[in-house]
Amino acid sequence: MATPKFSFKAGRVLMQDGTRTVLDTAAKSFNAVPGAVITIDPFTLSFPDFASKGYRYLYGSQRYNGGNTRDEECRTLGTVNPEERTLPNIDLGALPAGTDFLETRIKLTRTLSPPKMWWSGYPANAGLYDWPSEIIAGQWMPLLGNSMIAERGDNWARLFEIVIASGRAVLRRRQTVGTLGFTSCQIQHQWIQGDPDVNPRKLREGDPYACSNVNTTNYASTYTGVLEITPCSYRSGP
Amino acid sequence: MPFIYMEDGGKCLMIGDEMAVWDKPASGDKFAPYKHPEQHLKAVYFHSKNDYYAEAAAASVAVTHAAYPASAAVNYDPSALALTPVTIYPTTYTVSRMLLTHGLGYVPKFLIADENYNELPASAPIQYANNEEGGTRFVRHYATTTQIVQVEYVVPGIGPMASLSKTYRVVVFRKPQADPSKPVFQAKRDGNVLIAGRGKVDYSEKHLRLADAGETAFHMPTEPVYDINNGQVRYVRSGGFWIESVTVRGATVVRYGGSLTSVDYLSVVA
Numbered sequence: 161m162a163t164p165k166f167s168f169k170a171g172r173v174l175m176q177d178g179t180r181t182v183l184d185t186a187a188k189s190f191n192a193v194p195g196a197v198i199t200i201d202p203f204t205l206s207f208p209d210f211a212s213k214g215y216r217y218l219y220g221s222q223r224y225n226g227g228n229t230r231d232e233e234c235r236t237l238g239t240v241n242p243e244e245r246t247l248p249n250i251d252l253g254a255l256p257a258g259t260d261f262l263e264t265r266i267k268l269t270r271t272l273s274p275p276k277m278w279w280s281g282y283p284a285n286a287g288l289y290d291w292p293s294e295i296i297a298g299q300w301m302p303l304l305g306n307s308m309i310a311e312r313g314d315n316w317a318r319l320f321e322i323v324i325a326s327g328r329a330v331l332r333r334r335q336t337v338g339t340l341g342f343t344s345c346q347i348q349h350q351w352i353q354g355d356p357d358v359n360p361r362k363l364r365e366g367d368p369y370a371c372s373n374v375n376t377t378n379y380a381s382t383y384t385g386v387l388e389i390t391p392c393s394y395r396s397g398p
Numbered sequence: 399m400p401f402i403y404m405e406d407g408g409k410c411l412m413i414g415d416e417m418a419v420w421d422k423p424a425s426g427d428k429f430a431p432y433k434h435p436e437q438h439l440k441a442v443y444f445h446s447k448n449d450y451y452a453e454a455a456a457a458s459v460a461v462t463h464a465a466y467p468a469s470a471a472v473n474y475d476p477s478a479l480a481l482t483p484v485t486i487y488p489t490t491y492t493v494s495r496m497l498l499t500h501g502l503g504y505v506p507k508f509l510i511a512d513e514n515y516n517e518l519p520a521s522a523p524i525q526y527a528n529n530e531e532g533g534t535r536f537v538r539h540y541a542t543t544t545q546i547v548q549v550e551y552v553v554p555g556i557g558p559m560a561s562l563s564k565t566y567r568v569v570v571f572r573k574p575q576a577d578p579s580k581p582v583f584q585a586k587r588d589g590n591v592l593i594a595g596r597g598k599v600d601y602s603e604k605h606l607r608l609a610d611a612g613e614t615a616f617h618m619p620t621e622p623v624y625d626i627n628n629g630q631v632r633y634v635r636s637g638g639f640w641i642e643s644v645t646v647r648g649a650t651v652v653r654y655g656g657s658l659t660s661v662d663y664l665s666v667v668a
Contacts, residue, residue, distance in 0.1 A: 171407015220481025338629020
């Protein structure tokens with residue numbers, strides 16, 4: 161067994177286990193302040209609906225039988241338009257003076273979710289897969305770096321951070337949708353096959369039987385659970 | 399209550415009701431950090447009222463992440479007419495694996511890093527199949543009362559994803575708890591006991607601290623490692639190395655347009 165050593169000389173306190181450092185004032189330990197731990201239960205992490213939604217209108221037709229019969233098909237896809245949004249900061253509580261590191265962990269479950277990706281209004285379909293989440297439901301995850309991508313997909317993402325600001329712990333959130341936006345669902349899909357009444361057309365955008373172009377998807381997302389922040393100090397001196 | 403007080407080179411050591419090591423204040427009550435450590439955090443190196451991250455278990459775990467084929471195209475909600483086809487790539491894969499069994503009986507705190515000692519943030523991207531083919535492999539980690547678990551999530555994209563060998567370094571910390579039956583400080587010359595803070599620091603354990611020069615150290619970020627912009631995510635590791643997502647729409651490539659290029663990291667050992 162290695163021999164422990166304790167010394168205090170030349171302004172340095174050193175505790176060693178053999179040659180391994182246990183405590184050394186030249187290489188500070190992480191001092192966590194148990195009396196200042198911030199536990200928020202229930203903690204709510206929410207992202208609002210995207211600011212601007214739209215649609216993409218798809219139309220196709222073909223004539224046959226000497227031009228006396230027409231097929232028509234329309235489809236509207238629900239889209240989200242580009243945005244860069246910084247959401248209001250949320251104050252999480254005071255930190256002891258000198259706090260320079262937050263050791264944070266979360267246990268969250270999504271309690272409000274956008275509908276599944278590629279859900280369809282008509283014909284009705286619940287969707288192909290759950291709206292993405294990078295948070296493992298109901299499990300304690302460490303928040304290394306104090307930032308996490310809560311949700312991301314092709315050309316969009318939602319971020320949250322827990323940072324020190326003016327002596328307080330603060331939750332920051334942002335969401336982004338890139339240039340060209342993204343598509344998440346089908347609003348309506350319909351077709352007319354073998355229509356002998358070829359004029360006028362019926363399913364182009366603006367026609368009497370055109371597909372709906374209203375994207376009713378609510379993309380708001382909310383997680384609820386527990387947030388635990390342990391204030392630490394690792395840096396000595398003023 | 400008997401006590402020991404020593405002062406040398408601007409450092410103070412006191413063993414009384416509590417044990418503390420602190421920088422002597424330039425003015426005022428020199429015992430203030432001993433009395434109220436929470437008000438003098440920068441001055442305090444050790445205080446038995448504070449907690450310390452003591453290693454309870456550690457492991458280096460080799461993982462071979464599987465290869466995956468390109469995502470299969472799905473013809474979404476097809477009609478007999480096929481005049482407005484929509485092709486999507488919905489395939490994803492999720493694999494869970496246990497990295498370490500700790501048996502502590504409570505959910506401990508832990509750190510997780512890759513083979514290069516880069517600590518991994520929650521849901522870290524560890525592989526892109528091809529930056530413009532959309533495939534990404536993520537690892538996410540959580541703790542239970544018995545295990546540290548890794549959840550691998552793969553979006554294969556439109557190109558195949560090769561297998562990947564990684565080593566994950568896990569350190570689990572015990573819940574710091576003072577044991578009233580133990581002394582506030584004890585050092586025996588027989589080499590068997592060196593305890594501070596009623597067991598919060600025990601010589602036989604390792605504690606999270608800043609690394610000395612030359613030590614093999616974990617790279618621990620002290621500020622947010624992610625940034626998002628233009629629909630994309632950039633993750634910045636130590637040394638200013640980053641990886642980021644892109645979106646491809648036909649001939650258009652949508653890229654991150656933010657400015658995060660570096661993040662402050664600490665070198666720490668446990």
